[in-house]
Amino acid sequence: MSNTTDTSTPVTTGLFIGGSGRETAATLEIADPGKPGVVVGRAAAASPADVDDAIAAAKAAYPGWAALAPQERAAQMRAALEGIAESRDEDAAILSQENGKIRLEAWVDSLVFEIRWNLALELAGEVDAAKVLAPAPGIPVSTSVGFQPLGVVTVIVPFNWPIAILAASLPHALLAGNTAIVKPPPTAPLATTRVVQRIAEKLPPGVLNVVTGKDADMAALITSPDIAKACFTGSVGGGKRIMEMAAQSLTRVTLELGGNDAAVILADAVLDDTHLDRLYAAVFDTTGQICMNAKRIYVHRSRLDELVAGLSGRLERAVIGYGLDEGTTMGPLHSPAQKEFVAGLIEEARSSGAEVREFGTLPDAPELQGGNFLRPALVIDPDPALRVVTEEQFGPVIPILPFDTEDEAVEAANASWAGLCGSVWTADADTANRVGGRLVCGYVWVNDHGATRLDLRAPFGGMKQSGMGREQGIEGVRAFQDTRAIAHLEPEAPAAG
Template sequence: MTDTTTAREVRTGLFIGGEARDTADRLEIVDPARPGAIVGTAAAASEADVADAVAAAKAAFPAWSAMTAQQRAAAMAEAIAGIGEDRDADAEVLSRENGKVRFESWVDALVFELRWNLALQLADEVDTGSTLPTAPGIPVRTEVQHQPLGVVTVIVPFNWPIAILGAALPHALLAGNTAIVKPPPSAPLATTLVVQRVAEKLPPGVLNVVTGRDAQMAGLIQSPDVAKVCFTGSVNGGKRIMAMAASTLTRVTLELGGNDAAVFLPDAILDDTHLDRLYAAIYDTTGQICMNAKRVFVHRSRMDELVAGLSERLSKAKLGHGLDEGTTMGPLHQPAQKAFVEEIIQEAKDAGADVREFGELPGGDLAGGNFLRPAIVVDPDLSLRVVTQEQFGPVIPVIPFDDEDEAVRLANDTWAGLCGSVWTADPEAAQRVGSQLTCGYVWVNDHGATRLDLRAPFGGMKQSGLGREQGIEGVRAFQDTRSIATIDPEALAAMAH
């Protein structure tokens, strides 16, 4: 067990144009589990620092984009080498600033490396274009090519910041862009440490890190020298980014919130393996994952069985500091989020819903931390906010249905379209129902971030976002397409006759 009361404070700076930079203004980062405990401080960039980062990335772009994709991949492979040597220390810092349990923080850093290396496997496809031959009435041979955009800003959230960065950053760099990473202001330390170690091994300006207050960050979005912004966060945050980007017609990829439906058909398998998967899909990171299950729809004949299975697991939940031995659920990251989740749970209680809460709040120096007892809301009114809004906390509504058509209708009756899942022993039923869910990613008999295929395109529909990350689609999102047409004299002559 780590003694987090005496752990050293972490101090991080900016990294711009290949050089570390300190700032007089600092962000104070607090431990969400222990009120008043300071984890460390991060540099708070000024508008001038932001402008310098954009200028450094712009200056590095010509040489970096002139390389072949294979040359960039080789440089990136060298830059990521050895990143895992500090993973234990990175995970400890992330748990202290984020609140989640150590193992999740360790996996967070691991997934960044996995995604980076999977992206490098796409190097041979990056520059691959196509040729349109001459055709009747079109006397040209046209080459369709892909080219990088320029300077890209990647903005990541607090919950899985390092892993989420891996879904976009390596693809942007491999495509030939230079990048500026903006870690989350409430939990920037571990992300900054990891990215700087990679950036130090790349040519100066190719990869930059800027932390600070949002009020000084507009240049990362609205500078005419920024070609694209890739943002992961809340729906409202995505709307703000999109509105800001509109002033310069800066492109955006937005990976936003979800209200994921998990649909359990009458023949769903509810053994320990599948119930463990469901529990993790709901309560991992204290429910603070965009692609967690947020609404469970279960055939009425299996309702009691599913609720009992979740209740059994929740009865074993141990709330505590993320670095403490035996802790299975940490605090919520922000007091405001704790207050919101408390509010929607109380609203459900006031409406007469069957709300079942589990676990004990920790005491001692953790009393007053952002802890919340995990809960199930059984058969709530569908108008309650615990159903209609993204909870982003340790609570789930479990809702019965009577037939398949009703289940699909209820699952799709939401503003969101990030992910969904179908649980059934029948592969044909899984395909039938899964293909009707209006969302960007569907699991069968599983759900959640730990089961994501890191090679597959990922992104949302409806208000869950724009664009796709991962895979060759993720690379193309950081490229533009151009056509080069060359006159074919023979085809032109044939037209003249």
């Protein structure tokens, strides 16, 4: 990873529709969350007519793409990915500026895209796997149960890890035989658009398209009868709006929504440097702005002081600053509104009488004054009814709540609207399986937690209001397919004599 990429020239991106780039009269001005008043670049703002053109292009490309064997689609997708790493340093610098996170995380964002893409291609042999139901008494047919692609799909990604998150579903959709339209986040579209366009240019025209713009002009990506499915990653509120819009044309949805992940630290948990480093990263990576970050810690009362000391020591070494500056370990929040929200959670907890410990020093460089920087905080033994416990903070603050019994911890962990992920920290494998099996969420770690520890081969998704459907793995491919049965009538045996 290079730190010498030139970031002084504003970036400009267009649309990519039907194999061709397209400029627009209107643009989105992309602000730098760390440097108030600085414009990172401008992205094309698609009109409703542009969106209709993207849908039409994807629809026209669908029959030819779907007719290919999965292995042929995989071969073309593999070729389209070649050279993706050559622009990774530049993509990371752009993403860091438009998103706010540190350069290393932005660089990994692109790397994870490549890893997920290649893992998806390994599933080519399973895409068309069918099973045959043999004739049975009273059922004189042989039935083949197989799969077919859905058609045109929309993939909508959020600002926090847009490139990596895109690859949790896009390659699976394409491999299954669908054509796709990608909608990057309107507040951080530049790096994602660049990556998608470079791949789309190497695929048949219309197979992969990318449109950026205001949400108000993008409704057809969900409501059009030519859209078979919308795959959305974002907030619970956003997911509800997507689902409501999709109902107009019964468009299918996969929703990967917010979380309020509980990490359960049992009495026998190992809390050495390795495990504490993992937990710290699980909470504070990307300044806390990851859906599957740990957002509540339940710790056995006998280990409370030890855990608080371990996290405090790491927070004391945190360097809050601009994402591209060498040495920065925690960048700004993405938006002023999110900064205000998280600061409000911290102040509410302090006012309630909970112990609040804040760490680090805000940057003092003139160009960073007024940026979305916030000191990270621990909230120790708060009232469980406080918003810092019940709501998704999506920022650098974590409530730490002591418990006395395993049942108490599990009940508290499950007492949430959310069910995305969770973790169990214990030295005993049987205990881990028992407690982990009781957590109501889609993914459970043992002695670990967080996006960087995700098995990218496994299905991922939430329960309760954390979403519906699964991404990654063969389950992620099946999410972009329909099941089809073909029954063959068995010939009657010739009459005797």
